[in-house]
Structure formats: C-alpha cells, structure tokens
Amino acid sequence: MNKDIERVLYDRNRIAEAVESLGKTITEDYKGKTPLILCVLKGAWIFHSDLIRAIDLPCDVDFITAKSYGMGSQSSGKLRILKEPDISLEGRDVIIVEDILDTAVTLSALIHILSEKQPGSLKIAVLLDKNLGYEKKVKADYTCFKVENEFLVGYGLDYAERYRSLPYIGVLKREVYQ
Numbered sequence: 001m002n003k004d005i006e007r008v009l010y011d012r013n014r015i016a017e018a019v020e021s022l023g024k025t026i027t028e029d030y031k032g033k034t035p036l037i038l039c040v041l042k043g044a045w046i047f048h049s050d051l052i053r054a055i056d057l058p059c060d061v062d063f064i065t066a067k068s069y070g071m072g073s074q075s076s077g078k079l080r081i082l083k084e085p086d087i088s089l090e091g092r093d094v095i096i097v098e099d100i101l102d103t104a105v106t107l108s109a110l111i112h113i114l115s116e117k118q119p120g121s122l123k124i125a126v127l128l129d130k131n132l133g134y135e136k137k138v139k140a141d142y143t144c145f146k147v148e149n150e151f152l153v154g155y156g157l158d159y160a161e162r163y164r165s166l167p168y169i170g171v172l173k174r175e176v177y178q
C-alpha cells in the first residue's frame, strides 16, 4: 500500500463489482436508447472508462473538463470549465459521470451549464457520494458508494494531482494535506 494512505476503503474487486452492477442497471434503464456518457475530467476518467464497458448498449462518449479544487484540499466554491463537450447534447439522453459528489459545487454548476444545451434527459452517475447536505443540494441518480467525510484518493481521485493511479480508493493520511 502507498505510504501516504491511512487505509483502503474499497479495493479493486469491490470497485469492479459496484461498477459492473451499475452498468447493468443503466443498461436496463436505457434499453432501446443510445445514451451519451459524459465524463467529467479528470477525476472521473477511470470510473468512466470502466463504466462504459459495463453498459451493454450502443452509447456515445464525450468529455468535459471542470475544476473547482486546484491544488488545495478544499473547494474554491467556483467552477472553471476548461473543455466543453464536442458532441451536441441537444435532444440526447446524457449521463454525467463524476467520481465524487462532495460539496456539490461542481455538479450543481454542471447541471445548470448542461441543461442550457437542451439534452433530452440529464442524469448523474457518481462513484462516491459524500452526501454532505451543504447549501448546494444535488441528488445523484446512480451511486456506487455512499461515503463518510474523509479525504479520499485513488481510482482517479487526486490530491494536488497525485494518487490518481492507485487501483483502490483509500483514505489519505491527514499529515499529507494539513
């Protein structure tokens, strides 16, 4: 285990099971449709790439780059969009794929921005939901894991751009970010 990790919360097998199960649910829910599976870079890219392969439907993929944290451990409260999707969202069944719902700054801003592109439907799939009940409330349509308010890294999630490549989701030691 990486020396900066206090403990592993979900190992690669638990994650694979959860993503596989979510893929089956989405396959059922979108039967007969061609959803557009939109990855929010960077944190969601590993989850997204596993999830699209667990969905047994024709689907399109695209990417949007959004940042609210920068190099710190707390949300800046503002969202910067660095890359817009290439494919038109108009009339499409869009599923936003996010690694984590934390303060909800990112997803609440994204819903607003993406709704203006007039998708046919817009749903949210998150790997991790902290469900903190902050002032900005967003409810995910699909969630793999509900988690406590700890600093999590791995499987795409970073602290100051590090730890994204860990194959598990772990709790980062406090001394690393305090």
Ligand code: PRP
Binding pocket: 040, 041, 042, 043, 044, 066, 067, 068, 069, 070, 075, 098, 099, 100, 101, 102, 103, 104, 105, 106, 107, 157, 158
């Ligand atoms: C992280 C994460 C989510 C967002 C969730 O992104 O990937 O997009 O924060 O937090 P929130 O609910 O408090 O907004 P970040 O801005 O760190 O960029 P990254 O995806 O490139 O890591």
